[in-house]
Amino acid sequence: MEFPVSDTFQLDGKPVVFETGQTVMQAALAAGHYIPHLCYHPEFKPHGSCKLCTVKVNGRTAASCTMPAEAGLEVESDIDELNALRRTLVQMLFAEGNHFCPSCEKSGNCVLQALGYDLEVHSAGFRHQFPDRPLDASHPDILLDFNRCILCELCVNASAEVDGKHVFALAGRGNSKHLIVNAESGLLKDTNIALTDKAMSVCPVGVIIKKGVGFSTPIGERRYDQRPISQQALDDAPRPPSGEAHD
């Protein structure tokens, strides 16, 4: 068996060992270094669109989820300049949709919210857009709340690549870009989505909601209530085979 070629790059002044083919994000997470991220999911091809994971590589900004790791790179991530940028990106996402955490079932399990907590975002600032986005409650077991969609495309990819169904897609361009479902009626009940689909479990925010579960885990006892996302994300990251068992 051939071992992958390993080398190192510098992340905030610390050496990070990587294997050929890994991105800066993959190598950093596997080595136990957190880089804030939102649309990146360890099981999917990186999308590079949310820009939360922006780092400085040899002085130039790049999305660390798509940037291939190379020997000798000097990567900066946890610096005031980039954290200020990340804070602004989170604020813009909050101002763009209708993100009312007190009435959201996903509160406490939401990646966008957890990033806001971790980056000490106290307010979205900006002028809130309050867009009008009706719900799709047509499916007996699943609710779609488009108010919270951040267009990360994780459900699109999960449905296409893992479920082989293409239930979700993004339509429109620019400010009118939005999530649609694959049915002539435009309603989720007329798609072949199932509760067991991967697409049901990848939404980082509260768009794809399983009905009948609601607040069975109380607010205050949820995933990011327990630990900040900067710690949680390291547990979620795939580890090299020699590392600790990970489920």
Add this chain to the structure above:
Amino acid sequence: MTDKKKLRIATTSLAGCFGCHMSVLDIDERLFPLLELVEFDRSPLTDIKHCGPCDIGLVEGGICNAENVHVLREFRKNCKVLIAIGACAINGGLPAQRNHLDLSSCLTEVYLTEPGLVHGHIPNDPELPLPLDKVHPLHEVVKIDYFIPGCPPSADAIWKFLTDLIAGKTPELGHGLIKYD
């Protein structure tokens, strides 16, 4: 220490539910050390109706009617540091759920066509402040210096924030105290 001038604090609830004020009261016995450091100006706690010059203003709730705008401007004019407290003050919160609806259709539904209403009519007393077309977060109307998120923010979060501020530090909440829900 005893001759140190106390900071003056004003508080109000605009389009809010007074939940944030309840959370302020929830700091419980810490109210006593707080009262060593501050005194209250206009506030539901003092029943003073208009705000004089203050060091800190705490405003709960968003802006949903004309009176809210006047009160908020009075606070901004008088308070050196103005703090938006709670989800409604920060992003409109629950009252802002009407923002994608037409105001007149809201009033019609609530006061005229709601099933079970008898002799309903849309309130038109001149003393009632006129509702605004949309509910706005405070920062869209005046400059806000600090925000304490939460629905409501916990007593511990309020305590941490105020004591940081009074001590002259940049207030930080940190994990467990920063909550949007």
